[in-house]
Amino acid sequence: MSLTQKASTGFSFFFLVNLICFASPSSSATDTFIYGGCSQIKFLPGTAYEMKLNSILASVVNSAMFTTYNNFTVPGSSGGADTLYGVFQCRGDLSGTDCAQCVSRAVSRLGTLCLDACGGALQLDGCFVKYDNATFLGVEDKTVVMNKCGPSIGYDSEGLTRRDAVLSYLGTSDGAYRPFRVSGAGNVQGVAQCVGDLSPSECQDCLSDAVGKLRASCVTSIWGDMFLAKCYARYSEGGYHSQGHDHDDDDDGDDDLDRTLAILIGIIAAAALLVVFLSYFKKYLCGDDCDIKGGK
Ligand SMILES: *[C@@H]1O[C@H](CO)[C@@H](O)[C@H](O)[C@H]1NC(C)=O
Ligand SMILES: *[C@@H]1O[C@H](CO)[C@@H](O)[C@H](O)[C@H]1NC(C)=O
Secondary structure (H helix, E strand, O other): OOHHHHHHHHHHHHHHHHHHHHOOOOOOHHHOEEEEEEOOOEOOOOOHHHHHHHHHHHHHHHHOOOOOEEEEEEOOOOOOOOOEEEEEEEOOOOOHHHHHHHHHHHHHHHHHHOOOEOOEEEEEOOEEEEEEOOOOOOOOOOOEEEEEEOOEOOOOHHHHHHHHHHHHHHHOOOOOOOOEEEEEEOOEEEEEEEOOOOOHHHHHHHHHHHHHHHHHHOOOEOEEEEEEOOEEEEEEEOOHHHOHHHHOOOHHHHHHHHHHHHHHHHHHHHHHHHHHHHHHHHHHHHOOOOOOOOOO
8 A cells, every 4th residue: 555545544534533523513512611630640652551542432432323321341451450441421311413422522622631641531511431441430439520600699589499499309319210310490400410330329329419519519609510520410590501601701702712722622633543543554554563653
């Protein structure tokens, strides 16, 4: 295969990645960034760890077209520290296309945010993606990861009553397994969800905890977000879809910045993928005695 052929393969790949990432630019609030975090420990680029991570992330993106939750495990060669785990969870009301789009954006943002980190987690409005080589699948984790409260409602006792009704519904068990909950009273709306790897009782326990913490920290706030490591609860006046940035005074500037950043990150991620793809391809073609930097 000639160099030009390789380059054109690379180019269509680049194009495809961009197409996936920007098929319908900022059409919904699902891409709104909530939080992201990476492990301190880094892996060496070009090692088996990177290959496994790429395969986990590719599986996550593919699977999101067909289901709103899935988990993945890539066993290590020695069975121990190099086993990799991955999970994604879409908001319960997303369609397959919206879920797939949200997850692919989350994965491309993780690629730049957590470059070479052994573990990473990212929550967008519509989906959650996490990977690590430490076991976290099926483990209930109620660590507060992100908590924000809006401005105070003031002395609006009716508003607070409605808010409390919404929160009670979100946090209370009716005996059924409900990992995704939506609730509304008047103009107050709420949403809560846990990641699909929790058992029904762990899910309930996590949601009760999130709602309790949300109530305690956002006492009289007009909106509030409480994200624990494995579940979250949120409420707002006027709908949870438009909360967060929309309550800031400078939301237009923020949104523009987000969009520019997202495009930039997408391009960088695509370029990084291209490099990985080409070097892998080259190794595959000419074996180990191939000099990556040779280019001939
Ligand atoms: C994850 O991988 C890193 C790098 O190989 C290693 O130092 C660390 O101990 C591993 N963590 C776990 C929990 O196995
Ligand atoms: C992980 O996925 C497998 C099959 O996809 C499923 O059987 C298993 O219950 C899942 N594990 C957890 C902890 O959700």
